[in-house]
Amino acid sequence: MTDDSKTTVSAVVLPEDPKQESISLNVDKVYTKDELLLHSTDGDIWLAIDGTVYDLTAFSEEHPGGKKILLSVAGTDASKKYRKYHGDNILQRYAKDFKIGTLKIEEVNVSKGFFSRFKKKQ
Numbered sequence: 304m305t306d307d308s309k310t311t312v313s314a315v316v317l318p319e320d321p322k323q324e325s326i327s328l329n330v331d332k333v334y335t336k337d338e339l340l341l342h343s344t345d346g347d348i349w350l351a352i353d354g355t356v357y358d359l360t361a362f363s364e365e366h367p368g369g370k371k372i373l374l375s376v377a378g379t380d381a382s383k384k385y386r387k388y389h390g391d392n393i394l395q396r397y398a399k400d401f402k403i404g405t406l407k408i409e410e411v412n413v414s415k416g417f418f419s420r421f422k423k424k425q
């Protein structure tokens with residue numbers, strides 16, 4: 304029989320993980336539509352394309368399509384207009400440089416019950 308009263312506890316002390324910092328930085332920041340809207344001026348141009356938020360402030364100076372058109376959709380979801388002028392390959396090339404986070408999926412108002420649509424309007 305072994306003597307259980309003399310239990311030895313051993314612990315492994317892990318060295319600080321140098322990768323830890325970059326892991327936490329890689330977590331997407333999530334922005335609401337309202338937050339996005341705050342960045343819609345010359346010198347502060349954010350927009351969303353397909354759920355990803357981009358800071359195009361610096362790039363707006365060298366955007367081949369010009370700054371004006373970026374300003375016209377700044378602070379909004381510009382997916383439709385983006386697709387009108389570019390193919391997928393462009394975002395693949397530039398996305399990582401300008402991506403700052405993702406757009407929050409807003410909750411849909413479902414407070415009205417199914418039968419409410421049959422109620423008489425007063």
Ligand code: HEM
Binds near residue numbers: 372384
């Ligand atoms: C991450 C965002 C964006 C990036 C990286 C980007 C990049 C580019 C690039 C590289 C070109 C040159 C295309 C080529 O040489 O074929 C271009 C052209 C253009 N872009 Fe953008 N763009 C962005 C967003 C937008 C948005 C949101 C709009 C419109 C609201 C827009 C409108 C245009 C227009 C009108 C042109 C000129 C097209 C032409 O000359 O035929 N861009 N863009």
